[in-house]
Amino acid sequence: MTVLQCTGLQAGYAKSAPCVRGLDLTVDAGEILALVGPNGAGKTTLLSTLAGLLPRLGGTVAVESDPLASGRPRDAVRAGLVLVPDDRALFRRLSTEQNLRLAIRGRGNRRAGVDRALQYFPALESRLRVAAGQLSGGEQQMLAIARALLQQPKILLIDELSMGLAPVVVESILPVLRQVAETDRTAVVLVEQHVRLALEIADRAIVLVHGEIALTDTGAALAADIGRVERAYLGVGASAGA
Numbered sequence: 001m002t003v004l005q006c007t008g009l010q011a012g013y014a015k016s017a018p019c020v021r022g023l024d025l026t027v028d029a030g031e032i033l034a035l036v037g038p039n040g041a042g043k044t045t046l047l048s049t050l051a052g053l054l055p056r057l058g059g060t061v062a063v064e065s066d067p068l069a070s071g072r073p074r075d076a077v078r079a080g081l082v083l084v085p086d087d088r089a090l091f092r093r094l095s096t097e098q099n100l101r102l103a104i105r106g107r108g109n110r111r112a113g114v115d116r117a118l119q120y121f122p123a124l125e126s127r128l129r130v131a132a133g134q135l136s137g138g139e140q141q142m143l144a145i146a147r148a149l150l151q152q153p154k155i156l157l158i159d160e161l162s163m164g165l166a167p168v169v170v171e172s173i174l175p176v177l178r179q180v181a182e183t184d185r186t187a188v189v190l191v192e193q194h195v196r197l198a199l200e201i202a203d204r205a206i207v208l209v210h211g212e213i214a215l216t217d218t219g220a221a222l223a224a225d226i227g228r229v230e231r232a233y234l235g236v237g238a239s240a241g242a
């Protein structure tokens with residue numbers, strides 16, 4: 001089932017020079033989609049626009065066929081689009097537990113919510129009373145993802161999943177994403193600089209170059225022929241696949 005559909009999406013900072021140009025995209029429930037591409041390709045701009053933080057320059061976005069208004073972050077969250085931004089956007093002076101409780105506000109029992117977050121990321125249990133700003137980079141990313149998951153997203157958008165994190169930390173986060181995709185049927189769209197890592201976890205990947213889809217195929221197919229991805233990055237000889 002399609003949960004997210006974009007048609008002719010134009011995004012960016014000036015109508016005369018969109019960074020994302022006429023993007024058509026669908027994402028299914030339970031699917032993990034990786035967005036990769038060179039610096040400046042428009043990946044962050046795309047996620048910010050989907051999350052309503054940037055107004056669209058054109059095109060449509062729909063969640064489960066319901067059209068989403070442009071530039072309305074609260075509407076986006078209500079519709080089920082939740083972003084983990086690259087700066088994690090935590091309340092740095094509040095404790096881990098307070099950050100979690102804020103995410104649960106209005107969504108049921110707070111203690112149960114904190115417990116659910118700890119099931120995703122048991123490493124946070126001993127850090128509940130620590131200010132978010134004092135957590136390690138990995139713990140901050142876990143907290144940011146846990147907080148997003150407590151908002152019960154239909155589509156979880158994660159910008160720069162592994163940025164600044166040790167591989168062992170990333171390896172502890174990936175199974176959680178797989179679990180929410182498989183068990184809760186949450187769609188996960190992640191922007192990732194580390195291409196091999198992205199292809200390892202993604203059902204499908206898109207190489208975005210100059211705001212357009214230069215290549216798309218299953219993660220497995222692209223991982224098996226990384227040269228296709230490299231050529232797409234360089235803008236040579238790439239053709240859109242399955």
Ligand SMILES: Nc1ncnc2c1ncn2[C@@H]1O[C@H](COP(=O)(O)OP(=O)(O)OP(=O)(O)O)[C@@H](O)[C@H]1O
Nearest residue numbers: 012013019037038039040041042043044045046193
């Ligand atoms: N606030 C802004 N105002 C104007 N232009 C911007 C702004 N933020 C980004 N851009 C420009 O928009 C284009 C797309 O940037 P974006 O950050 O979306 O790319 P990206 O694919 O996420 O790259 P990176 O991996 O470097 O973050 C770039 O040319 C960038 O310089």
